[in-house]
Amino acid sequence: MQGPTEEQVAAAQAYEDLHVPALFQQWVEPLLDAARIKPGQRVLDVACGTGVLARAAALRVGPEGSVAGVDVGAGMLAVAKCLEPTVQWRQGNAESLAYADESFDAVVSQFGLMFFADRHSALREMLRVLIPGGTLAVAVWDSLENSAAYPIEVALLEHIAGTAAADALRAPFVLGEQNLLLSLFEDAGAESVSITSRSGTARFPSVRTMVEADLRGWLPVMGVELSEDTVQCILEQAETALREYVTPSGQVVFDSPVHIITGSKLLKR
Ligand SMILES: C[S@@+](CC[C@H](N)C(=O)[O-])C[C@H]1O[C@@H](n2cnc3c(N)ncnc32)[C@H](O)[C@@H]1O
Numbered sequence: 001m002q003g004p005t006e007e008q009v010a011a012a013q014a015y016e017d018l019h020v021p022a023l024f025q026q027w028v029e030p031l032l033d034a035a036r037i038k039p040g041q042r043v044l045d046v047a048c049g050t051g052v053l054a055r056a057a058a059l060r061v062g063p064e065g066s067v068a069g070v071d072v073g074a075g076m077l078a079v080a081k082c083l084e085p086t087v088q089w090r091q092g093n094a095e096s097l098a099y100a101d102e103s104f105d106a107v108v109s110q111f112g113l114m115f116f117a118d119r120h121s122a123l124r125e126m127l128r129v130l131i132p133g134g135t136l137a138v139a140v141w142d143s144l145e146n147s148a149a150y151p152i153e154v155a156l157l158e159h160i161a162g163t164a165a166a167d168a169l170r171a172p173f174v175l176g177e178q179n180l181l182l183s184l185f186e187d188a189g190a191e192s193v194s195i196t197s198r199s200g201t202a203r204f205p206s207v208r209t210m211v212e213a214d215l216r217g218w219l220p221v222m223g224v225e226l227s228e229d230t231v232q233c234i235l236e237q238a239e240t241a242l243r244e245y246v247t248p249s250g251q252v253v254f255d256s257p258v259h260i261i262t263g264s265k266l267l268k269r
Pocket of ligand 1: 020024046047048049050051052053070071072073076092093094095109110111112115116117
């Protein structure tokens with residue numbers, strides 16, 4: 001795989017600076033708790049992004065343990081490496097993990113599963129690299145309709161920029177249905193699958209920062225480029241559309257619920 005371009009590193013750094021504190025950081029400890037991560041364990045973080053979960057896992061497992069992080073994005077990994085050189089970062093695809101069978105005590109993954117082209121293969125791979133009796137813990141967003149400000153932003157995009165732009169923003173929320181998650185994990189071979197739904201809070205510095213990051217940062221990742229006129233039109237209308245979520249200090253704050261799914265790998269008889 002190729003090294004990152006300057007644009008990829010800049011986009012990943014923007015993700016780390018804005019999206020990680022606004023949306024992702026708060027799920028790190030609950031997910032590590034769900035995976036029962038302990039000192040001395042070997043942990044794999046799949047779709048690690050800039051590494052917020054892997055960094056916290058490294059603190060928990062301590063010097064006797066080890067953490068590996070895998071992601072398809074070269075820019076994400078470049079930022080991850082700068083922030084925490086001791087984690088074993090690797091560029092790769094969740095659907096074909098380049099690790100030996102049974103090489104991790106726990107496998108964790110937050111907010112990546114919805115983007116994998118073949119989710120069944122990715123889950124089978126996560127179970128393959130897990131030791132028998134080991135825990136797999138995965139976090140996904142609840143459905144779009146339960147995610148407060150996002151249905152409004154999606155409707156605005158649909159109205160001004162069309163279905164492709166709106167679909168790009170719908171993509172993170174496509175695994176909100178619990179029955180779908182249950183069958184995905186069970187079909188992949190996970191045992192004792194359990195789903196916990198948790199409420200969380202999204203917190204952005206302003207409407208403009210939130211929506212601009214989606215339009216200029218996220219949509220291009222999903223293959224949607226908007227004209228500058230369209231971007232400006234959406235930004236202007238978003239101020240009114242999202243006003244109910246703006247606090248007196250100008251922040252945008254809203255409910256952002258997730259599902260945490262755990263499963264284990266069958267012990268050998
Ligand atoms: C929303 S980000 C979440 C990143 C990180 N887990 C976090 O909590 O900040 C989704 C990540 O999934 C990665 N990704 C998407 N498809 C992938 C695949 N097939 N294999 C590995 N990583 C993938 C992206 O590069 C991106 O870093």
